[in-house]
Amino acid sequence: MKWVNSLSTFEIVLAAIFVLFYLSFLWRVISTTRRLGLPARRVIIKTILRTAYFGLIIVSLLGPSFGDTSREIKTVGKDIFICVDLSQSMNANDVQPSRLEKVKFELKNIVEAFNSDRIGLIMFSSEAYMQCPLTYDNNALNLFIQTLNTGMVPNFGTDFGPPLEMATEKLIADDTVLTRSKSKITILISDGEDFGDNTNEIAEELESEGITLFTLGVGTKRGSKIPIRNGYKKDNNGNEVVSQLNSSSLEDLAENTGGEYFEINESRNDVARLINAINSVEGETRDAKQVDATQNRYFYFLGLALLLMVLDVLFSVKLIKL
Incomplete structure (x- = not known):
């Protein structure tokens, strides 16, 4: 697989800061559920879902290219x-x-x-x-x-x-x-x-x-x-x-x-x-010469990320039931 784009140092730093803040938030939510004696399974599922589509969005931005073809120029x-x-x-x-x-x-x-x-x-x-x-x-x-x-x-x-x-x-x-x-x-x-x-x-x-x-x-x-x-x-x-x-x-x-x-x-x-x-x-x-070409397949990853985002919206977590 080849990549059309690459992450700059600034972008990597921003992503790392976001991950740190999100992990801090996640830790607080899990701690709260444990103190209340509630199962943390839903929170873990939610975390996996968000981590997945966040990663898929980053991958689509990098422009994954695969499926080599030969073209005549x-x-x-x-x-x-x-x-x-x-x-x-x-x-x-x-x-x-x-x-x-x-x-x-x-x-x-x-x-x-x-x-x-x-x-x-x-x-x-x-x-x-x-x-x-x-x-x-x-x-x-x-x-x-x-x-x-x-x-x-x-x-x-x-x-x-x-x-x-x-x-x-x-x-x-x-x-x-x-x-x-x-x-x-x-x-x-x-x-x-x-x-x-x-x-x-x-x-x-x-x-x-x-x-x-x-x-x-x-x-x-x-x-x-x-x-x-x-x-x-x-x-x-x-x-x-x-x-x-x-x-x-x-x-x-x-x-x-x-x-x-x-x-x-x-x-x-x-x-x-x-x-x-x-x-x-x-x-x-x-x-006239033959060149190897690959196609940017970002839309596969972006489409899957959008699907997971919809599931994230539909799948809610209730910590306290009244």
């Missing part, structure tokens, strides 16, 4: 790669405080929502770089998210192909027959048009491997200037560049792979919907 989770666009246009502030800062804030919410899953981080612009491989360490992942800035990657246009290809390779490399096509997810976050040449081929590979793709557009149709160190970014003609959200590439990519497009703008935030969509994806069984 399964660990279920997902592998999620987040690809974040770090092109200079992500510094635009049509979404406050800026597109990138808003993305970083929402990414922490996504990490918190899937703290039992493995999450990796890829940063990209014209090229893609692994910022954090798949990990359960959410604290480390949040540190990587906090350090994201547009100066970390070369900025020669936006290409969706390299980050999707890198995410696909990493997810396939960790794939097994049992987990394939069930729990591999890629999230692509960007504000711009795709200038890559092989995005469609990568998208087809994503779909064939059963990797779910969600895209998240950040920005507004109204757009905003792109702040740089000495003012705002200008084109070759000296005109200030206004960056607008170009959602068509992201929408087409999601549609072609059977995924879903979400958006963050000045009046809309689909991150909660994105989290729900990820939750709807079936997780994979990462580990």
Whole structure:
């Protein structure tokens, strides 16, 4: 038999004091019956009854557990790669405080929502770089998210192909027959048009491997200037560049792979919907093991104690008859 709880020293002292007082009371009652020449049998029965249910109540509070059983415990989770666009246009502030800062804030919410899953981080612009491989360490992942800035990657246009290809390779490399096509997810976050040449081929590979793709557009149709160190970014003609959200590439990519497009703008935030969509994806069984389990059977002892308490109430002791 195993015990769920244990008595502290304070509780043991209180119980001992109660027993001492009760024994003192019992001694006085037995002495009285003897002086009066009355039988003490009823008092002894009463004592045994009360001692029994008092002990049963203490046993039930300790939580007696017995009846060993074997149960299978399964660990279920997902592998999620987040690809974040770090092109200079992500510094635009049509979404406050800026597109990138808003993305970083929402990414922490996504990490918190899937703290039992493995999450990796890829940063990209014209090229893609692994910022954090798949990990359960959410604290480390949040540190990587906090350090994201547009100066970390070369900025020669936006290409969706390299980050999707890198995410696909990493997810396939960790794939097994049992987990394939069930729990591999890629999230692509960007504000711009795709200038890559092989995005469609990568998208087809994503779909064939059963990797779910969600895209998240950040920005507004109204757009905003792109702040740089000495003012705002200008084109070759000296005109200030206004960056607008170009959602068509992201929408087409999601549609072609059977995924879903979400958006963050000045009046809309689909991150909660994105989290729900990820939750709807079936997780994979990462580990299964047999564990020995026991059940708390306190109610047997408590029920018997209540029955004895009822008998105690019904069974009265009269020392003097008139």
